[in-house]
Amino acid sequence: MEILKAIRGFDDILLEEAKKFRVITNTFRNLFEVYNFEEIILPIVEYKELFDRSVGEITDIVQKEMFVFEDKSHRVLALRPEGTAGVVRAIVEHGLLYKHPTLKLFYEGSMFRYERPQTGRKRQFNQIGAEVFGVEDPIADFETIKLCFEAFNKLSIDIILEINSIGCPKCRPKYKEALVNYLHSIGGLCEDCNVRKEKNPLRVLDCKVETCKELIKEAPVMLDYLCEECDTHYKSLKTYLKEFNIPYIENPRLVRGLDYYTKTVFEFIKDGLTVLAGGRYDYLVESLRGPHTPAVGFAAGIERIMLYINEIPQKPLYALVYLEEAKIYALKLANSLRQDGLKVEIITRGTNLKKKLEIANKIGASYTIIIGPEEIRKNVYILKDMNKKEQKEIPFSFS
Numbered sequence: 001m002e003i004l005k006a007i008r009g010f011d012d013i014l015l016e017e018a019k020k021f022r023v024i025t026n027t028f029r030n031l032f033e034v035y036n037f038e039e040i041i042l043p044i045v046e047y048k049e050l051f052d053r054s055v056g057e058i059t060d061i062v063q064k065e066m067f068v069f070e071d072k073s074h075r076v077l078a079l080r081p082e083g084t085a086g087v088v089r090a091i092v093e094h095g096l097l098y099k100h101p102t103l104k105l106f107y108e109g110s111m112f113r114y115e116r117p118q119t120g121r122k123r124q125f126n127q128i129g130a131e132v133f134g135v136e137d138p139i140a141d142f143e144t145i146k147l148c149f150e151a152f153n154k155l156s157i158d159i160i161l162e163i164n165s166i167g168c169p170k171c172r173p174k175y176k177e178a179l180v181n182y183l184h185s186i187g188g189l190c191e192d193c194n195v196r197k198e199k200n201p202l203r204v205l206d207c208k209v210e211t212c213k214e215l216i217k218e219a220p221v222m223l224d225y226l227c228e229e230c231d232t233h234y235k236s237l238k239t240y241l242k243e244f245n246i247p248y249i250e251n252p253r254l255v256r257g258l259d260y261y262t263k264t265v266f267e268f269i270k271d272g273l274t275v276l277a278g279g280r281y282d283y284l285v286e287s288l289r290g291p292h293t294p295a296v297g298f299a300a301g302i303e304r305i306m307l308y309i310n311e312i313p314q315k316p317l318y319a320l321v322y323l324e325e326a327k328i329y330a331l332k333l334a335n336s337l338r339q340d341g342l343k344v345e346i347i348t349r350g351t352n353l354k355k356k357l358e359i360a361n362k363i364g365a366s367y368t369i370i371i372g373p374e375e376i377r378k379n380v381y382i383l384k385d386m387n388k389k390e391q392k393e394i395p396f397s398f399s
């Protein structure tokens, strides 16, 4: 019988990779702590309708990439393709915005999209993200970007920040009109864009097809159409970024296709790949029947960031080697060292001292601790530095 394998696109995250994963999430979590975010832990399965209404029926995510299924009671459910919809559903359902006029939440977890599996793109992948609800001021946009910038700094990843403003329901219609006029004046858009230009023209701007990219270079840009409020908001954000020496590139083709997105959009990009995307969405909460609540947030792809994590500093490992007569003392010694915060592995295999030392070497121990009846009698253990090949006796009480 053949061994069972994981499903394609649903990958195991093993050993060193799991360490990288945790380094990333811990980095963000430490920042969430000092920025005073609270965690929200959400279900993986929601009604499909939630994503139709929030992510939007005419996006690729909802049209092509969602894992949708019917359960035994014929309810149409979906594995969540992203985190924001669930967060907003939860805070509206539980009325949290009435108790907390500003609410800062972060989440971490698996998301699911039916995409062609490739490097950094899995069908089950993990995101860590955050949302700030109730702050209209661009300071919220700035702080969100600042937090992300700090995270990449701490992870020693050189990254490019791109920003743009996509306006608001007051100023965007005029821009859309200009864009649609332009799109109708040209030919040669891809099949998807020909649909988008009628239903969701902004999405044409971030089409990945080369011919479309060329054609939209000449398209009108939103920044020329911002109303005074949006313009002031965007300028303030840029002032704060400059004040804190956060480098950014203005990319007028950076968009989000849905009407509830407003003003700021941003992406952190590495080697042409978006590893973190965020922006302001002042109308999403009310589109899901909550009170009008300005909001800004982001989501980072953990697997994509993992591609850029190299070395992870490790705590030195202490291998504990004992002679059979000293077994119980070995357990006590290991316990005592672990209480002091040391990383200790008791070597249980190997028939003699030489074999045990070989095993200690093989598992990458920085130090080996040796104890036998002689050491117990003298109230010491032997500490051997595996790199320097030196050893010394350390006093220890075995009582």
Ligand SMILES: [Zn+2]
Binding pocket: 167, 168, 169, 170, 171, 172, 226, 227, 228, 229, 230, 231
């Ligand atoms: Zn505006």
Ligand SMILES: [Zn+2]
Binding pocket: 189, 190, 191, 192, 193, 204, 207, 208, 209, 212
């Ligand atoms: Zn296109």
